[in-house]
Amino acid sequence: MPLKCCFSVSQSTLFHQPCGFIYASPKTFLSILLLKPKSSSSIQNCNPRISNAEPYFSKRKLNLTVVTMLIWGILPNISNAALAEETELERYTDSKEGFTLLKPSSWTKIDKAGATVLFQEKDAGSNNIGVVVNPVRLASLEEFGTPQFVADKLIQAEKRKESTKEAEVINVAQRSGEGGLQIYEFEYTIDSTRGGMKRIFSAAFVASKKLYLLNIAHSDKPESPLDPHKRMILEQVLHSFDVATSA
Template sequence: MAVAAASQQGGPASIARAEEATAAATSTSGASEAALTQYTNAAQKYQLLVPASWESKGKAGADALFEDPARRSTSVGVTVNPVKVASIDKFGSLAEVGDKLLEAERKKESTLGVSLVSSSERQGAGGAKLYEYEYELDSTRGRKRILNTVTIFNSRLYILNAAFKCEKDACGQESLAGVQLLRQVAATFDVQP
């Protein structure tokens, strides 16, 4: 179903990402999270695949928010805001934007520590350059693994934020399947011209 929806919405690149995400989700996570479904916001011009069992929630400042009903601390949200900059390249490089993101986290009163796990960039099907970051956040509210996908395209800032709350000491092996699912969801995020 997700692959069919992607083929109608985003072309070959979206189909490939949908197939990869669906296959990986089926092989690495529980049955309740195995089915991914297409979410498209035509007005804000973005799309992604989310677990079919997750609930859509309203949250101030978020354009879309999806929450795992079995683990409420696990969520994926998208914000979209107009900006004066036309593209992410004009805002900064992968490293520069990553430094700004982590510095913003460090400045939060609740933050005890933050460390970058990985960063990468990819090209969306519509031509947008997307920066992807994964980091571990230790805060007064617990330890989380955070995934962010950031782009500026056609003077709109898009941020996908995915969060998985880890066990008390670290995001170890028991967290792997949950974090992997968020990676798969983030990999399907794309914006349209």
């Protein structure tokens, strides 16, 4: 289905007909903080085997344990795993339209009518990352409304669709981008007859009288939920969306 980009410049109609990728999900603007790794103390508190064993370990034994781990190469393997996570993403910059973001290196770029750029996961085309850029009369997104106001408009537009069975906003946030540019971010879930349960991460900003919309869609069905590692990757993509700096 071709993308329909029907954004106008008035507050009453800006979200009346939201754009859609692949399964007709609207462009959005939402956010979540990056998943933080648990601290060592929180891990111990969550593991009864470790906490129960603490009285039996002396400082000397603990030091020997660390040395043993180093000899066996366990800690280097952990570092390599963290490095592999970082290399899953690569920078994509559109100098013509003036935006940049990270994307999974294995996701392929495809042509889609109406989309400025669209990336799909291999063998899972409904999982995608898309950007749409449209001219507007607004100088900034704040002129339209607060992040919560935008989120409310967004979810109302989703619920008006005949294919939507349920839609719920999970998170709303605002962050500063390049040069202090204000970027709205959103996360929501949608259950649709045209794609089942989906998790959507979206971001939006206005720069140079253009509206930039990022939409990340991923399957999140009860029988195969979005796993924490993939979620972390998609959140990094979300938080990387920004205006491109001129060389």
